[in-house]
Structure formats: structure tokens, C-alpha cells
Amino acid sequence: MDIRRFVISPIQSNCYVIAESWERGANAVVIDPGDLALDPVFSFIDEMGLKLVANWNTHGHFDHVIGADRLRQRYGVPSYLHRDDLVTWNRAPHWYRAYLADDAPDLRQPDAWLQDGDELTLGDETFTVWHTPGHSPGSVCLVGKRVVFSGDTLFAGTIGRVDLEGSDPEAMQASLKRILEWPDELEIYPGHGPATRMGHERRHNRFLLEAMQG
Numbered sequence: 351m352d353i354r355r356f357v358i359s360p361i362q363s364n365c366y367v368i369a370e371s372w373e374r375g376a377n378a379v380v381i382d383p384g385d386l387a388l389d390p391v392f393s394f395i396d397e398m399g400l401k402l403v404a405n406w407n408t409h410g411h412f413d414h415v416i417g418a419d420r421l422r423q424r425y426g427v428p429s430y431l432h433r434d435d436l437v438t439w440n441r442a443p444h445w446y447r448a449y450l451a452d453d454a455p456d457l458r459q460p461d462a463w464l465q466d467g468d469e470l471t472l473g474d475e476t477f478t479v480w481h482t483p484g485h486s487p488g489s490v491c492l493v494g495k496r497v498v499f500s501g502d503t504l505f506a507g508t509i510g511r512v513d514l515e516g517s518d519p520e521a522m523q524a525s526l527k528r529i530l531e532w533p534d535e536l537e538i539y540p541g542h543g544p545a546t547r548m549g550h551e552r553r554h555n556r557f558l559l560e561a562m563q564g
Contacts (some may be wrong), residue, residue: 351475353497353539354394359385360450363413364541366499367394370473374399379472380427381406381492381499382541383417386454392424405429406470406477408501408541409489410438411514412446412454419457428461430470432481435488436460438516464490482529484522485510491529497537498548504529504538506546509557526561 352372356365363384370376378400380391395402402425407415410431418429431439439457446454464470466481470492477492482503489510492499502510503525512519534549551558 351473351494351497355539355545356391356394358383358387358391359413359416361413362542364539364543365391365417366539367391367400368472369398369400370475372398372400375401377401377403377472379404379406380421382408382414382501383421384411384413384415385417386420388417388420395425402427403472404470406464406492406499407431407435407439407460408492408499408503409486410435410440410442411486411502412442412449414501414541415439415442415457416446416454419455422458422461430462430464431460432464432479432488432490434481434483435486438486438488441515466490480529482525484512484518484525485514486516487518487521489525493532493536496535497539498532500529500538500540502541504551504555504558505540505543506538506551507555509555510541523561523564526558527564530558530562 354367366381369378443454464479468479470477477494480491485502532548536548
């Protein structure tokens with residue numbers, strides 16, 4: 351599996367294109383299209399000749415989903431979301447306008463729901479959906495054999511905010527305790543900032559250290 355990260359939106363969200371390979375015609379998925387200005391993502395997909403098959407969303411905040419309809423209109427792919435973030439998804443255009451003082455159309459409803467334990471496949475890679483509420487009610491992490499897309503649950507050195515509409519600090523603590531099961535060698539691709547590894551975070555991320563002690 352190959353991964354390409356795009357830092358998009360004024361909030362510096364990570365949008366990922368993941369593919370079976372970079373060979374022309376390979377199946378690909380976009381994770382978290384968090385801005386309306388997706389032309390660099392589109393150009394990459396088209397120039398590489400990838401076949402886009404889905405849009406997986408780690409949660410419903412505007413800086414992760416606001417471009418979902420642009421993807422659907424261009425490539426006709428389904429958008430996936432955890433059902434507990436439907437309200438967050440529906441509020442995304444409002445928060446886009448409020449934060450960025452710019453217009454955004456309402457989003458169509460997701461095409462399919464992610465549930466804890468679901469398995470998503472791309473080529474020979476399988477991702478298990480882990481429901482990790484806290485940052486938002488329907489936050490999920492997509493956990494593969496070697497990599498995880500952690501959304502805004504876990505970042506390099508920190509975690510997602512828990513002071514937003516729909517956030518829940520107690521749920522976040524439970525989610526952090528759960529993800530302590532991840533192996534040290536798992537590479538983490540978060541919703542903001544650089545990639546990291548679980549072993550490093552287990553030793554240095556104070557929020558995980560507190561979760562271990564709690």
C-alpha cells in the first residue's frame with residue numbers, strides 16, 4: 351500500500367490518498383477531504399491514473415469532511431462515516447462558515463456507515479474500524495497491519511481537543527486506554543501534523559502516559 355499526504359485547509363488538516371500501488375489503474379481511497387480546495391488531490395489522482403473507490407472519514411468536523419461532496423461529484427464514490435457523527439457532519443458547513451468566514455454548501459448525507467469492528471479493504475490491506483469517541487461522538491481510527499489513520503484521536507505528542515461541541519473528555523480517556531492495545535511498531539497517520547509511531551507515543555505522549563496510569 352502507498353500513502354500520499356496532503357496538508358489542506360487553513361487549519362492544516364491532513365488529507366490522505368492511499369492506494370494499492372502507484373501503478374495506473376490501482377484502486378485508491380481518500381481519507382478526510384477537509385477543504386473545498388481539493389485541486390491538488392484531484393490532480394494527483396488523475397495524473398497517477400488511480401481508480402478512486404471510496405472516501406473514508408475519521409470524523410465529521412468540517413476540516414475533515416467539507417470536500418466530501420466535491421469528491422462524490424467528480425468520482426462518484428461513496429462517503430463513509432460513523433453514524434454517531436451525523437450531527438457533526440450536518441453542522442460542518444455552519445462551522446466552516448463560522449471559522450473561515452467563507453461560504454460552503456450543505457453536505458449530502460453519507461452513503462454508508464462505519465461501525466466498530468467493521469473491516470475495510472484496499473487491495474491486500476485490511477483496516478479495522480475502531481470507534482474512539484471523545485474528540486467527537488463518532489470519531490474512528492482505521493487500523494491496518496502496519497499503519498493506522500487516527501483522525502483527531504491521537505497526534506504526535508498530543509491528542510484531539512475535547513472542548514468542542516460534541517466532545518467528551520471521559521469518552522476520550524476511555525478511547526486512549528483502548529488504543530494502548532496498539533503495537534509499538536504501528537505507524538500513526540493523524541488528522542493534523544506529522545506521522546509518528548505508537549511506541550514513541552506510548553513512551554512520550556503525556557496523555558497516553560496518564561491513560562496508562564489511570
